[in-house]
Amino acid sequence: MSNAAARAARPRRIDPASLAPFAALAVLVLVGTLLNARFLAPDNIANVVTRASFIAVIGIGATFVIAAGGLDLSVGSMSAFIGGSAILLSNASAGHGLGTALAVGGLVAIGGGALCGLANGLVITVGRLEAFIVTLGSMGIFRALTTYLAQGGSLSLTPDALQDLVRPVYFGSVLGMPVPVLVFALLGGVAWVVLNRTPFGRHVVAIGANEEVARYSSVAIGRVRTLTYVIQGGCVGIATILYVPRLSSVTPTSGLLWELQAITAVVIGGTSLRGGNGRIWGTIAGALVLESVANIMVLSNLVSEYLIGAVQGAIIIVAMLVQRSLRRN
Amino acid sequence: MASGLIGNRTPAPAAQATPTLAADALGKSYGQVQVLSDVSLSVRAGELCAVLGENGAGKSTLMKLLSGHLQPDQGSVLLDGQPVRLANPMQAEQLGIVLVHQEQLLAGELTVAENLFLGRELRRGPFLDRARMHALAAELLASLGCRVAPDMPVGRLSIAERQMVQIARALLVPRRVVILDEPTAVLTPHEVDALFAALLSLKAAGVALLYISHRLAEVAMIADSVTVLRDGRLVTSRPAAGLGELEMARLMVGRDMSTLFPPKAAPPPASASPALQVTRARVPGQVREASFSLRPAEILGFGGLVGAGRTELFEGLIGLRPAQVEQLVVHGRTLAHLSPRSALRAGIGYLTEDRKGRGLLLRQPLATNLTLVAPFQRFGLLDAARELAAMEQARTGFDIRAGRRDALAGQLSGGNQQKLMLAKTMLTGPRILVIDEPTRGIDIGTKAQIYRFIAALAAAGNAVVVISSEMQELIGLCHRVLVMRHGRVVAELEGDDMTEDAIVVHATGVGERAA
Numbered sequence: 001m002s003n004a005a006a007r008a009a010r011p012r013r014i015d016p017a018s019l020a021p022f023a024a025l026a027v028l029v030l031v032g033t034l035l036n037a038r039f040l041a042p043d044n045i046a047n048v049v050t051r052a053s054f055i056a057v058i059g060i061g062a063t064f065v066i067a068a069g070g071l072d073l074s075v076g077s078m079s080a081f082i083g084g085s086a087i088l089l090s091n092a093s094a095g096h097g098l099g100t101a102l103a104v105g106g107l108v109a110i111g112g113g114a115l116c117g118l119a120n121g122l123v124i125t126v127g128r129l130e131a132f133i134v135t136l137g138s139m140g141i142f143r144a145l146t147t148y149l150a151q152g153g154s155l156s157l158t159p160d161a162l163q164d165l166v167r168p169v170y171f172g173s174v175l176g177m178p179v180p181v182l183v184f185a186l187l188g189g190v191a192w193v194v195l196n197r198t199p200f201g202r203h204v205v206a207i208g209a210n211e212e213v214a215r216y217s218s219v220a221i222g223r224v225r226t227l228t229y230v231i232q233g234g235c236v237g238i239a240t241i242l243y244v245p246r247l248s249s250v251t252p253t254s255g256l257l258w259e260l261q262a263i264t265a266v267v268i269g270g271t272s273l274r275g276g277n278g279r280i281w282g283t284i285a286g287a288l289v290l291e292s293v294a295n296i297m298v299l300s301n302l303v304s305e306y307l308i309g310a311v312q313g314a315i316i317i318v319a320m321l322v323q324r325s326l327r328r329n
Numbered sequence: 330m331a332s333g334l335i336g337n338r339t340p341a342p343a344a345q346a347t348p349t350l351a352a353d354a355l356g357k358s359y360g361q362v363q364v365l366s367d368v369s370l371s372v373r374a375g376e377l378c379a380v381l382g383e384n385g386a387g388k389s390t391l392m393k394l395l396s397g398h399l400q401p402d403q404g405s406v407l408l409d410g411q412p413v414r415l416a417n418p419m420q421a422e423q424l425g426i427v428l429v430h431q432e433q434l435l436a437g438e439l440t441v442a443e444n445l446f447l448g449r450e451l452r453r454g455p456f457l458d459r460a461r462m463h464a465l466a467a468e469l470l471a472s473l474g475c476r477v478a479p480d481m482p483v484g485r486l487s488i489a490e491r492q493m494v495q496i497a498r499a500l501l502v503p504r505r506v507v508i509l510d511e512p513t514a515v516l517t518p519h520e521v522d523a524l525f526a527a528l529l530s531l532k533a534a535g536v537a538l539l540y541i542s543h544r545l546a547e548v549a550m551i552a553d554s555v556t557v558l559r560d561g562r563l564v565t566s567r568p569a570a571g572l573g574e575l576e577m578a579r580l581m582v583g584r585d586m587s588t589l590f591p592p593k594a595a596p597p598p599a600s601a602s603p604a605l606q607v608t609r610a611r612v613p614g615q616v617r618e619a620s621f622s623l624r625p626a627e628i629l630g631f632g633g634l635v636g637a638g639r640t641e642l643f644e645g646l647i648g649l650r651p652a653q654v655e656q657l658v659v660h661g662r663t664l665a666h667l668s669p670r671s672a673l674r675a676g677i678g679y680l681t682e683d684r685k686g687r688g689l690l691l692r693q694p695l696a697t698n699l700t701l702v703a704p705f706q707r708f709g710l711l712d713a714a715r716e717l718a719a720m721e722q723a724r725t726g727f728d729i730r731a732g733r734r735d736a737l738a739g740q741l742s743g744g745n746q747q748k749l750m751l752a753k754t755m756l757t758g759p760r761i762l763v764i765d766e767p768t769r770g771i772d773i774g775t776k777a778q779i780y781r782f783i784a785a786l787a788a789a790g791n792a793v794v795v796i797s798s799e800m801q802e803l804i805g806l807c808h809r810v811l812v813m814r815h816g817r818v819v820a821e822l823e824g825d826d827m828t829e830d831a832i833v834v835h836a837t838g839v840g841e842r843a844a
Contacts, residue, residue, distance in 0.1 A: 199704040
């Protein structure tokens with residue numbers, strides 16, 4: 001916004017609810033430090049933030065879907081499926097040089113993700129079906145396809161040279177910042193602009209706030225809603241590009257329960273599960289909250305780390321309760 | 330209508346008896362908007378008190394305060410002379426006070442009997458006593474002159490039948506006070522007769538009745554007393570005897586109707602090429618056949634009863650619901666495809682009657698709503714400066730009054746919401762404007778203002794369609810009125826032929842009207 005008058009005439013009201021996820025994160029950092037001073041060690045912080053990157057990136061996409069009043073349960077198995085596909089096609093094209101293999105893998109991941117999202121979106125909008133049912137179905141389909149591609153085992157990047165080439169995508173850093181962190185920070189910035197400063201973003205929020213009003217306002221509801229799923233798919237593709245280099249392989253259990261974590265991050269971040277608002281930075285804070293909790297559990301020995309899933313499950317319920325009580329006031 | 334009923338009027342109850350239900354200086358406000366202030370009213374056992382007022386006069390709010398649906402901000406509710414606090418409708422019902430809503434609140438999937446007994450099912454041991462519920466339901470409905478089978482799903486009933494079921498539900502257990510909010514709005518004359526007979530027997534049984542209606546002829550026929558509200562204040566409470574329809578209308582409006590409407594511009598010549606020509610439009614289940622044409626600078630009214638298919642016709646033409654049309658010509662161009670986008674491109678703007686549910690994003694700022702159809706953009710990004718300028722222009726051009734600059738659409742009064750919707754639609758540059766119930770629930774001052782806007786838009790060459798259930802509005806504003814009944818256009822009225830009587834006759838299909 002270049003017009004200073006416009007800025008002055010539109011006072012920014014800071015909704016206290018939008019600060020909640022950051023406050024929760026600050027409290028967690030404090031608790032983590034009190035329980036184990038190692039929590040604040042630079043390498044541990046870098047580790048937590050890097051590990052949070054998958055859920056942060058997927059959560060950015062989920063913020064669009066949920067802000068528009070939708071839901072995507074298929075993101076975890078979609079990631080495994082496109083990761084497996086990318087590995088197979090990279091390996092197959094390794095004969096044309098490692099650079100080609102790398103490009104093929106990247107394109108397959110992002111393009112495949114966008115296509116999977118497009119399929120979800122079209123079935124939901126053209127078929128007029130509940131997003132919950134459609135993505136529950138595609139979650140099963142993507143998971144089974146992954147198992148089928150891997151024939152029940154795992155899929156690994158070959159040759160080893162290719163593995164070495166991709167490792168920096170997850171383990172590398174630029175100017176002291178881990179690459180995955182740079183990726184989600186950059187993506188978060190772009191996503192914030194798209195959601196808050198473009199006509200498309202405004203229509204996303206409008207159909208989430210009241211689809212009927214959007215319909216009566218001639219908004220192309222089907223197209224906007226489908227695009228949110230395409231964005232979600234593209235984000236899953238980016239998350240997969242960050243994820244595969246960590247182990248250089250995909251198994252049928254890769255990305256398990258990521259949908260739960262992504263939706264939890266979005267809800268912690270202050271986006272209403274009914275749609276009508278979207279908070280990109282809140283979602284990123286939510287992803288960091290989830291990963292910090294897991295990290296604290298590992299460091300502190302207070303609770304068995306086998307219970308991480310249970311704690312994360314409890315967090316989404318608590319976050320929903322908090323959201324409800326904040327709305328009532 | 331039932332002119333025979335007039336002779337049956339039971340003697341008015343003794344004035345000195347303690348009122349069964351009374352409002353004592355009730356006041357209610359939503360946000361900064363005071364919708365009701367200092368309203369007192371009383372109704373005695375066996376008395377039928379009609380409550381009159383224009384849309385937005387505060388009738389429904391008053392009835393909701395008296396039946397526990399709302400809590401008063403000032404004043405109190407008295408039952409048998411004692412102040413009572415009606416915390417919720419359930420508590421009011423336990424005290425014998427029930428409100429029959431204007432909106433239909435029935436579960437469509439359940440049967441008539443299941444709806445009647447919902448929440449108070451009869452049992453035999455742990456099981457439902459279906460036989461007894463059906464028998465009681467049939468008996469009650471028959472007493473209301475309503476012939477629907479108790480095992481029929483409510484979703485398959487006509488709107489009038491549903492209304493009767495809703496009334497029956499209120500009468501299922503003995504009541505002391507029954508409040509009816511426009512019970513006859515969707516009933517045919519025959520059903521109205523049956524309802525009146527039922528109301529008379531309630532009166533004879535000593536029930537106190539409060540009755541909201543816009544049909545003044547009915548009120549003159551059955552009311553013992555009349556209470557008139559205007560702009561949230563009490564105008565008068567007096568015996569109905571000797572109060573004619575005209576006098577009631579004058580009390581309701583509080584001013585000469587002629588100043589409410591701007592002077593009519595001369596109608597455009599019949600030879601002018603039409604702005605919109607519709608040939609044989611059909612909307613499955615709603616509109617059987619409708620053809621009409623509309624000229625530039627013309628204001629065309631659509632009258633008819635609720636459910637006659639007026640809203641559905643235009644929603645079909647705009648592509649908001651499935652419809653077939655043999656030919657739709659907009660400014661000489663045939664529109665092949667019905668969709669909201671193509672209607673927008675063809676220059677047709679539609680303002681829905683459902684402001685809160687379909688018209689505005691209530692939790693979003695005014696400017697977001699104003700520009701929702703096509704947000705201003707520069708290089709793909711929202712252009713905040715142009716948006717602000719457009720908002721300023723709309724604010725002054727349509728006199729949109731918001732308490733604060735950053736107000737949300739849901740915080741505006743109904744009249745300002747309507748003006749915002751008008752501004753929003755005009756921003757898309759339509760040449761044909763369809764306005765569905767332009768002044769529903771709007772105070773009289775804003776009403777006159779909206780009429781002036783509509784007249785000015787027509788004078789500027791736009792073709793305007795006004796769908797309205799208020800006959801005064803159609804007559805005062807439009808050059809021509811089409812009346813719809815049961816999904817068909819049944820009459821076209823022009824000039825001096827546009828009278829309330831003529832509209833009612835064609836809307837109901839009844840050849841004569843008791844008045």
